[in-house]
Amino acid sequence: MRGATSPDRRSRSTADGSRRDRRLVAECPPVERESACTGCRRRERNGDSLMEAFGKLAPEAWNLGRRDVAEPRPSAGDALVRVAACGICGSDLHAAASDPGFEWISPPVTLGHEFAGVVEAVGPEASGIEAGQHVVATSIQGCLRCDTCRAGTTNLCADRRIVGLSYDGGLAELTVLPAAQLVPLPADLPLRTAALVEPLSVAVRATRVHTRIVPGDRVVVSGPGPIGLFSAQLAARAGAEVVVLGVEQDRSRRLALAERFGLRTATVGEGIDTRVSEALDGPPDGWIEASGAGAALLDALSTVRRGGALTLVALYGGEVAVNPTFAVRRELTFSCSYASVREDYVRAVNLLRRGAIEIDGLADPFPLGRAHDAFEAARSGEVVKPLVVVDDALARGQPVDTNTTAPLA
Template sequence: MSGLPSTMRAAVLVAPGRFELRSVPVPRPGPDEVLIRVRRCGLCGTDIHIFKGHYSADRLPLIPGHEFAGEVAALGEGVRSLKLGQTVTADINIGCGACFYCRKNEVLNCPDMAQVGIHVDGGLAEYVRVPASHVVPVPANTPVELAALAEPVSCIVRAVKKSGLRLGESVLILGSGPIGNLHLQLARRAGAAPIIVSEPNPGRAAWARESGADIVVTDPALLRQAVLDATGGRGADLVIESVGLTALYEQAFELVRPGGRVLAFGLAEPSARAHYLPFQVVLKELGLIGSVAGMGDDMHEAMTLIAHDRVRLGNFIETVYPLARIAEAMEAFINDRSINKVQIAL
């Protein structure tokens, strides 16, 4: 297409633990596809799993990156709803569009599902190609660095829906990293009370307090009593595991009230096994809900929340690296616990 360069810079994960900055062909959009000029792309926990070879290792070499935003750079044949230069992000979950799961907006269970930046090339490059149907317009005056956070916010939007969280219900959040903090913020927006956060990291514990947690517990030995004291001795209505540790999943079943629910959100190692007592699950009528990613309307709703300042995202855009320093950025994200989020500027 005229006006587009023939090559672009891209961070290619060529093997677990090894990025290469390469010049690769710019993808051309086919019918009903859009090419986005990426301006910001975030790193998240899933990217760490991919980087370490725990996930999508069979897809390497791969251009990761699924939290991106930028401008429409080219339109494929048949695309009428978007304009060149329009600021956009995208729903990364691409299914067949026709199967049982796609019809129910459970795209991750589609047998032909592929996620941009996880299974196919993503946003750690100057350009990324996506279906036009998956493009999410960014409202005017919304900065591109905030628009790039629509994907992680959408994950929490979906989790709130699936959890059935109701006004006045108590919530315990195990772990308050970036994802745990978003769980906290949207639980407040949904009317949860009280919200209890367990987070041993002092910086992240302070962040949870600033974000509106009613109770923050930094000593795991004190957590059980704190939960009981805050809930009339019952346990939490909803417990959210947002880290992905077996011990925390087991703890969740110990701290949920009879008749309550556990939301499984943290991505554990593929072979990890947690133990629970089926007798107690049946006797106490406990619920277990899994949720992992936002899709469809979840993305549009997340974008609306961001545009109307319903989530505080300042802490998520403090650490920015250029694409040329992607290996350093990933190393810092993995090892520096003072960093809440990393974005790559392109």
């Protein structure tokens, strides 16, 4: 994500373990805990409990891996969250690849901002959140003092900080972040489903704030990833005629998923303007670009009707050469939608709780120990949404022994 400030060195969160693992560690001889107890995933170093975390280890591209870090504890205003599941998205891939706009990231850092979990403990001065609550985290923390934040657009704060990029995120058993970043969840929404709230909130903002859809509009959504598929469903719910556009390799999985969700599809290539117009019975009024591919942006410019509108919700790995005169002479309206704010999260939670958005088949689960495989699957396009399940029982809503007792002093 572009424009965030340098990472803050908050206490590093991590891990993959359980309460049972803690008891096993406690039974091991203190001086032999790492070597003698081979079944324990949790170890100790200098008296600190260690946990497994996955993230970016060094500035070089794709230097990813696991590391052992100390269990975090919440400071004033913070909350400690036990992670159930965490998605991997395009921003994580940009960060892993050290793409332009992500140079400010200071490894090592635990990645992951699309996570859901349970509040394990809260620090002093934390308000609005209690131990035991199911939560998701808003990915961006604004300063809350500037005019931008006061206007409600914390996602645009010049001093914003991003969980999983500026400081440690959700690819770990436990993570610490400001309590103000947490959004409470209804108890009947499974945490595995709630891990999709963040990408859905991005689509909510793109369609609710930046794409003014009226019933009968013809809309193309390019990029059949999670945000594109969510945006297409939301546009259809608003009454638009929608076509989801992908490349040929998307046909077997991503576009097939779109069709299962009741959406029409097409593939890019020569004559795309004609094929889109045939599918929609006319040129598109609007185009939501969610692929991050420069070619898709150029297709949108040449295909959307005169006087039409483009909404860009993707991040791009580099510059795209666009002739503004072409857009001016067609009176095209551009709108850019970046991330989301708390209100968008609340709307996303309600949509998922009501079952108003199709998600079946969208996510492929990976255990934390296979987080590297999850990144490779995302990188290759093999899966639509890799979902790292940190605590399977918690993610599925089964009773779990979590330490949801009292605030930490």
